[in-house]
Amino acid sequence: MKTYLLLVILASAMPAFAQSAQRQTGAPGAVKATTRVLPDGSKATNIVNPDKREATETVTDASGKVTKKTWFSLDERDFTTGAVHYDAKGNIRYKEAFKRDGADRITATYLYSKNDQLLGHRIFNYDAKGNITGIDDYDAKGNLIPANNPTQGKSKRRR
Numbered sequence: 001m002k003t004y005l006l007l008v009i010l011a012s013a014m015p016a017f018a019q020s021a022q023r024q025t026g027a028p029g030a031v032k033a034t035t036r037v038l039p040d041g042s043k044a045t046n047i048v049n050p051d052k053r054e055a056t057e058t059v060t061d062a063s064g065k066v067t068k069k070t071w072f073s074l075d076e077r078d079f080t081t082g083a084v085h086y087d088a089k090g091n092i093r094y095k096e097a098f099k100r101d102g103a104d105r106i107t108a109t110y111l112y113s114k115n116d117q118l119l120g121h122r123i124f125n126y127d128a129k130g131n132i133t134g135i136d137d138y139d140a141k142g143n144l145i146p147a148n149n150p151t152q153g154k155s156k157r158r159r
Contacts, residue, residue, distance in 0.1 A: 042067065050078050068093075079104060094119065105130065119147070 032048045041062035048055040049146040055072040069086045082097040092114035105126060109153040111119040118140045137145040 048074075048078070050074065053078075056078070080106075103130065 004107060029051050031050075033045065035043055035045045037043055038059075042059055044057055044059045045058045046055060053074045053076075055074060057070045057072075058066055059068045061067050063090070067088050069090070071086070072080045073082045073083045075081050079100065080098055082095065084095050085093045087093050094114065095112040095116070097110045097112070098106045099110070101107045107126075108121055108123050110121045112118055120137065120139045123136040123138070124132055125136070127133045137147075139145055
């Protein structure tokens with residue numbers, strides 16, 4: 001059951017730039033920073049550093065206190081390849097690796113503990129237009145996790 005909860009949390013864990021197949025833009029080598037104000041008053045600040053092949057997202061509450069942070073590795077095209085998720089105290093919560101298809105869409109995420117033990121994985125299914133049509137969650141042994149609670153939004157978990 002813990003794996004299922006972790007996979008549900010993951011649905012909203014990736015910032016928009018990590019989910020997208022869009023390359024980061026700007027002057028070559030330029031560090032790009034953006035901040036979004038979230039509905040609850042918290043802020044998500046994304047910093048992309050193409051020279052270091054990394055990006056970070058730091059979420060702070062309305063008073064400016066860090067609530068979580070995610071570090072992303074980037075490939076030579078500035079697409080995300082993996083992430084390390086931290087709690088408010090800087091402790092690793094979990095790690096993940098992304099698999100992409102020929103259209104650069106994330107087709108799978110593999111979740112690992114802070115000690116690199118496989119926790120499970122998530123498979124994203126797309127239609128011909130590139131929209132997510134289903135999400136399948138698997139535990140560490142590769143068993144499909146039953147979809148008792150569909151994810152929110154447009155995509156639906158397969159049953």
